[in-house]
Amino acid sequence: MKFSESPKELIVWLSLFALTILSWWLGEAQGGITGHDVEMVTTAIMLLGFFKVRLVGMYFMELRVAPAPLRLAFDAWVVIACAAILLVYWQVQLT
Amino acid sequence: MTDITATMARCEPHMPGEPGIWIFIMGDMLVFALFFSVFAFYRGEQPALFSASQATLNTGLGLTNTLLLLTSSWFVVEAVKAVRRGSGKLSCRLFFLAFLCGLAFSGIKLVEYNEKIAAGITLTSNDFFMFYYIFTGLHFVHVIIGLVMLVFVMLTLARPATGEQKVRFVEVGASYWHMVDVLWIVLFPLIYLVK
Numbered sequence: 375m376k377f378s379e380s381p382k383e384l385i386v387w388l389s390l391f392a393l394t395i396l397s398w399w400l401g402e403a404q405g406g407i408t409g410h411d412v413e414m415v416t417t418a419i420m421l422l423g424f425f426k427v428r429l430v431g432m433y434f435m436e437l438r439v440a441p442a443p444l445r446l447a448f449d450a451w452v453v454i455a456c457a458a459i460l461l462v463y464w465q466v467q468l469t
Numbered sequence: 470m471t472d473i474t475a476t477m478a479r480c481e482p483h484m485p486g487e488p489g490i491w492i493f494i495m496g497d498m499l500v501f502a503l504f505f506s507v508f509a510f511y512r513g514e515q516p517a518l519f520s521a522s523q524a525t526l527n528t529g530l531g532l533t534n535t536l537l538l539l540t541s542s543w544f545v546v547e548a549v550k551a552v553r554r555g556s557g558k559l560s561c562r563l564f565f566l567a568f569l570c571g572l573a574f575s576g577i578k579l580v581e582y583n584e585k586i587a588a589g590i591t592l593t594s595n596d597f598f599m600f601y602y603i604f605t606g607l608h609f610v611h612v613i614i615g616l617v618m619l620v621f622v623m624l625t626l627a628r629p630a631t632g633e634q635k636v637r638f639v640e641v642g643a644s645y646w647h648m649v650d651v652l653w654i655v656l657f658p659l660i661y662l663v664k
Contacts, residue, residue, distance in 0.1 A: 383550075387543035391536060398532045401662030416663045423658040427651050430539075434546050435647045441482040447495055455502040459509045459659065466513025 386433040390426055397422045413467050424456040486641035494648045501652050508600050522597035530581050531661040534574050541570030542650040545643045552639050561626040568619045578609055608652055615649045618642045
């Protein structure tokens with residue numbers, strides 16, 4: 375595996391850049407919608423955010439080649455943090 | 470070829486830096502996960518107040534700062550690759566570019582705080598702004614610590630010595646800097662975009 379000659383990280387950076395602009399655009403577009411559509415967009419924005427976190431973790435922090443316990447701990451954090459935010463958010467919206 | 474590059478070439482697991490930094494990173498990330506949940510909870514208690522307060526935030530500056538940190542992280546990735554190849558000079562330059570992005574982030578953050586304070590919005594204005602100042606402020610402290618670490622990484626790279634020890638130290642700095650990026654990737658949508 376030759377890291378130095380791989381453009382993989384450049385592609386990841388470009389994806390992160392594009393996804394960030396997409397979530398910002400989605401955030402701005404929320405002004406023009408109402409009802410449960412707003413909640414769906416918010417959910418999409420948070421999921422995109424945590425997907426970006428995972429990209430940074432796996433490719434930039436090199437966790438995809440790290441020992442399994444470390445990789446799993448990071449993945450667990452992504453799932454727990456994202457689930458906690460969304461569960462609290464939806465619990466409030468639905469009551 | 471350094472030992473680390475050799476290990477990675479054999480596709481064996483490789484932990485960047487050392488276990489200690491990862492214990493710190495995971496601990497710090499857990500604390501922030503708690504912050505995220507607390508914010509989501511209080512937002513649910515006062516949705517109208519949180520929405521109205523959020524509307525006064527400058528999302529353009531938040532977006533710019535996110536893009537700056539992502540770019541700085543990418544420079545750091547390339548810098549780590551460079552030092553593993555033995556190009557300490559190139560690595561140092563790439564770390565400097567990452568440092569400049571971090572500096573720009575800090576400048577923008579200060580402009581943003583200044584805008585808010587000038588408009589009379591402070592920590593005690595309401596719950597939204599209390600969380601806004603505390604969470605972005607704590608993250609800002611992480612950025613400052615990260616910038617200091619990047620300086621030490623650059624000083625280490627400027628020394629002629631080579632070897633695994635040096636690469637490990639560079640990886641510690643890089644891993645910490647990526648964590649600063651990760652935390653902001655969640656804080657930006659949570660504070661600026663969630664409706």
